[in-house]
Amino acid sequence: MQIPVDGFMYPNEIELQWSVLIVLYPFLTGLVAGAFILASLERVFRVEEVKPTYRLALLTALAFLLVAPLPLQLHLGHPERSFEMYLTPHRSSAMAMFGFVYLWYLMAVLLLEIWLDYRKDIVVMARANSGWKKRLYRVLALGSDNISEAALAVDNHAGWIVTVVGIPSAFLLHGYVGFIFGSVKANPWWSTPLMPVVFLFSAIVSGIAAVMLLYMFTGSRRHRLDTRCVDTIARYLFYAFIIDFSLEMLDLIHRIYEADESFRSLDFMVHSRLYTSHVVIQILCGTVLPIGLLALTQVLHLSEKVRLRTYAVAGVLTLIGIFAMRWNVVIGGQLFSKSFLGYTTYKMGFATREGLLTAIVLVLMPLGILWGLIKLLPPWSDDESLPV
Amino acid sequence: MITRRKMLMLTGAAALAWDSVLAGTPENAPNYRMTDHWWGMLIDITKCIGCGNCVRACAKENNVPEGFFRTWVERYEVPDWEIQDPRVDSPNGGKDGFPPSKSGTTVKSFFVPKLCNHCADSPCVQVCPVGATFVSPDGVVLVDEKYCLGCRYCIQACPYGCRFLHPERETAQKCTLCYHRITKGLTTACCEECPTGARQLADLKNPADPIHEFLRTHSVQILKPQMATGSKGFYYGLDGSVR
Amino acid sequence: MKDSEHLIRLAAVFAGGLLFFVVIRSFFVPSSFGLYGHYRADAIKDVAALQVVHAGHEACEGCHSDVADLKNKGKHAHVNCEACHGPQGQHANDPMSVKPPLPDPAKLCVTCHEANAAKPRSFPQIVAKDHAGDVACNTCHVPHNPRIGDAPAPAHSEVKK
Numbered sequence: 174m175q176i177p178v179d180g181f182m183y184p185n186e187i188e189l190q191w192s193v194l195i196v197l198y199p200f201l202t203g204l205v206a207g208a209f210i211l212a213s214l215e216r217v218f219r220v221e222e223v224k225p226t227y228r229l230a231l232l233t234a235l236a237f238l239l240v241a242p243l244p245l246q247l248h249l250g251h252p253e254r255s256f257e258m259y260l261t262p263h264r265s266s267a268m269a270m271f272g273f274v275y276l277w278y279l280m281a282v283l284l285l286e287i288w289l290d291y292r293k294d295i296v297v298m299a300r301a302n303s304g305w306k307k308r309l310y311r312v313l314a315l316g317s318d319n320i321s322e323a324a325l326a327v328d329n330h331a332g333w334i335v336t337v338v339g340i341p342s343a344f345l346l347h348g349y350v351g352f353i354f355g356s357v358k359a360n361p362w363w364s365t366p367l368m369p370v371v372f373l374f375s376a377i378v379s380g381i382a383a384v385m386l387l388y389m390f391t392g393s394r395r396h397r398l399d400t401r402c403v404d405t406i407a408r409y410l411f412y413a414f415i416i417d418f419s420l421e422m423l424d425l426i427h428r429i430y431e432a433d434e435s436f437r438s439l440d441f442m443v444h445s446r447l448y449t450s451h452v453v454i455q456i457l458c459g460t461v462l463p464i465g466l467l468a469l470t471q472v473l474h475l476s477e478k479v480r481l482r483t484y485a486v487a488g489v490l491t492l493i494g495i496f497a498m499r500w501n502v503v504i505g506g507q508l509f510s511k512s513f514l515g516y517t518t519y520k521m522g523f524a525t526r527e528g529l530l531t532a533i534v535l536v537l538m539p540l541g542i543l544w545g546l547i548k549l550l551p552p553w554s555d556d557e558s559l560p561v
Numbered sequence: 562m563i564t565r566r567k568m569l570m571l572t573g574a575a576a577l578a579w580d581s582v583l584a585g586t587p588e589n590a591p592n593y594r595m596t597d598h599w600w601g602m603l604i605d606i607t608k609c610i611g612c613g614n615c616v617r618a619c620a621k622e623n624n625v626p627e628g629f630f631r632t633w634v635e636r637y638e639v640p641d642w643e644i645q646d647p648r649v650d651s652p653n654g655g656k657d658g659f660p661p662s663k664s665g666t667t668v669k670s671f672f673v674p675k676l677c678n679h680c681a682d683s684p685c686v687q688v689c690p691v692g693a694t695f696v697s698p699d700g701v702v703l704v705d706e707k708y709c710l711g712c713r714y715c716i717q718a719c720p721y722g723c724r725f726l727h728p729e730r731e732t733a734q735k736c737t738l739c740y741h742r743i744t745k746g747l748t749t750a751c752c753e754e755c756p757t758g759a760r761q762l763a764d765l766k767n768p769a770d771p772i773h774e775f776l777r778t779h780s781v782q783i784l785k786p787q788m789a790t791g792s793k794g795f796y797y798g799l800d801g802s803v804r
Numbered sequence: 805m806k807d808s809e810h811l812i813r814l815a816a817v818f819a820g821g822l823l824f825f826v827v828i829r830s831f832f833v834p835s836s837f838g839l840y841g842h843y844r845a846d847a848i849k850d851v852a853a854l855q856v857v858h859a860g861h862e863a864c865e866g867c868h869s870d871v872a873d874l875k876n877k878g879k880h881a882h883v884n885c886e887a888c889h890g891p892q893g894q895h896a897n898d899p900m901s902v903k904p905p906l907p908d909p910a911k912l913c914v915t916c917h918e919a920n921a922a923k924p925r926s927f928p929q930i931v932a933k934d935h936a937g938d939v940a941c942n943t944c945h946v947p948h949n950p951r952i953g954d955a956p957a958p959a960h961s962e963v964k965k
Contacts, residue, residue, distance in 0.1 A: 181648075182722075184629075185722050185724065185725040186722045191717070248712075249712055250731025250732055251709065251731060254691075257691040261691055261692050261842070263690055263842050264842075266687065266688050266690040267688060268690040268714050271690070285814075315813040315817065317813055321807060323807040324807040324808070357717055358718075359717070512722075512804045514647070609924075611920060611922055611923060618886070618891070622856075622857040623854075637922075638922070659922065665921050670921045670922040672922050692842040694843075696841075697840075698840050704847075705843060705847035705850070707844070708843075708844055740854075742856055742858070742860075748860065753860055753861065754858070754886055756882075756884075756888075757927070
């Protein structure tokens with residue numbers, strides 16, 4: 174297969190190293206971090222309006238976090254050796270800490286917070302069920318049956334501490350992913366200290382948008398959609414998006430103004446091979462348009478129905494825009510030569526190990542896991558007359 | 562007439578001589594000690610004729626997969642004062658030589674052999690998450706084929722494009738500076754086959770190595786010095802347009 | 805205390821996991837890891853043990869001293885044997901059964917000497933077509949000592965056999 178090349182690439186550069194799966198990885202972890210930060214809004218910052226999404230946000234974060242390492246594993250030449258990251262992590266490597274950051278976030282933050290919050294429900298379900306379900310819930314409760322007022326107060330307090338620890342952890346998880354790219358000095362498209370911050374805020378944006386959409390979907394199916402809650406989430410999405418957009422523009426303006434040795438090459442790439450995915454999809458459709466739509470809902474007095482539809486459109490566009498942003502960072506960073514003299518092409522396979530089909534399955538997988546988690550640990554009780 | 566060759570064949574001395582090469586030629590490497598060496602390479606741009614011998618020699622010596630390169634040769638063409646706009650080509654890494662250039666002698670034109678610079682502060686080593694690539698005690702950047710995950714972070718981190726993923730072994734590969742040769746007192750395959758001496762293996766810890774005299778008396782440059790990688794690929798006659 | 809007993813159970817699960825990890829780790833880290841630095845020291849031996857393919861000119865000269873003497877008198881003194889003859893490790897290893905093929909001068913000489921604007925000016929270059937047409941290079945030049953008139957012709961036939 175001949176890969177189309179313009180100009181001169183170092184001969185080993187022609188084939189891209191990091192595929193669409195590596196695009197997925199920051200996208201998925203971004204959703205995790207964003208969803209968790211939305212959940213912590215209620216828990217730590219006492220934004221009562223978003224309470225109906227608290228548990229859904231936690232389960233969403235967990236579902237996406239469970240899938241996040243899969244694209245990495247599939248991408249490795251030797252997945253069977255990946256445990257070496259735990260055995261002999263190289264301290265100077267930005268990537269080596271991934272395993273530990275991931276485990277910390279999964280075990281010490283997310284699972285812990287979910288467990289503490291759900292413990293009462295788990296014990297109640299263990300009591301109410303029989304057979305394998307009873308056993309399952311008993312295992313989940315670690316055999317403990319104590320849901321006295323005092324015990325729950327302990328859980329609540331511990332949960333608060335976990336969330337407080339969790340916020341910097343969520344920042345760490347995703348800022349760190351940004352650092353993996355931002356610290357590659359050989360690659361001027363990646364190498365910027367803004368990268369972790371941009372990754373973090375785009376993560377918050379995508380996570381909030383994803384939970385908002387999931388809440389709107391599940392809430393309307395259950396006929397228990399709290400519009401005030403959606404309004405609040407949309408407002409936070411709007412704020413976070415403005416910060417994210419400002420940072421991205423800062424990065425862009427800085428690059429244009431500084432115009433260092435790599436600028437002409439990168440500028441040409443953005444105006445040619447990356448034009449559709451970067452300018453059209455990421456900036457115009459995925460950032461400017463949703464920010465505009467969200468701004469409209471803040472300024473105009475729209476009816477509830479129009480508002481909700483606008484949020485839905487803005488949310489979907491946001492997710493597309495953030496995905497495009499990940500794409501442009503990961504793929505864009507490999508399309509130009511480090512000699513700044515040429516450009517290569519990314520050929521995505523379809524039903525290959527790192528192909529489009531795999532990517533689609535990996536995006537849908539967390540939704541399936543979320544469905545299972547909602548069955549196992551319902552974030553709401555259906556017999557209630559009022560929303561949770 | 563019995564030549565020396567025939568006599569050696571008859572006595573079996575030829576095989577003996579080769580054994581001593583395999584074991585390390587006694588006079589050159591009695592007992593190779595890593596701490597006694599610090600390897601690098603000197604590349605003389607003014608001598609390179611772009612024949613591609615080095616690329617072919619490397620491919621054969623190291624079984625380099627087709628389409629990937631542990632060393633390659635670039636041809637630069639710099640129109641007059643446009644030092645920031647060189648035209649560069651490297652058809653099949655220079656492995657099959659170079660066709661005549663279209664511009665002929667109307668532009669400045671020269672060949673640049675490239676290979677791993679065996680950086681002392683190598684970014685590829687820095688980023689490896691598991692310690693599967695490293696600078697050996699004698700200053701050669703090597704890959705541990707049995708330990709490499711195939712994550713390709715090192716390939717992204719190399720500013721010079723010297724690394725690739727072996728398509729079958731799925732581990733990172735790169736120039737080893739013919740470590741299996743230099744530890745036996747031989748020179749690298751590319752240096753061995755270079756007909757003009759454009760490449761010289763250099764032992765920077767050996768005071769008798771002619772590299773020291775050369776470095777003292779010539780202007781040399783390393784590639785992309787702004788990357789601060791501690792490159793040990795020293796270029797003589799390097800044009801400012803080369804990147 | 806009774807009301808935080810479930811947290812102690814949780815802590816026990818974590819402690820168990822950590823212990824498991826520490827035990828596993830001591831089993832799986834390769835023994836030579838960390839001897840010289842953050843890598844498997846035995847990897848150096850693995851690389852050093854690879855097969856040598858190019859014999860090196862010293863090995864060639866050990867037997868072919870006559871050719872070496874001829875070559876060292878001429879312009880190709882600094883061109884090593886395998887630059888033209890290709891890697892000869894196997895031949896050096898087993899000279900009786902592995903016989904290297906003779907290079908084809910029509911292809912070989914032009915690899916270096918065909919004119920190219922990017923070659924250093926001082927390097928002898930020709931446009932083969934204009935220089936000799938279809939006449940093979942070794943009709944006039946002896947490859948081991950190419951300057952016309954410099955080399956005794958028979959010495960080359962020695963290699964041809």
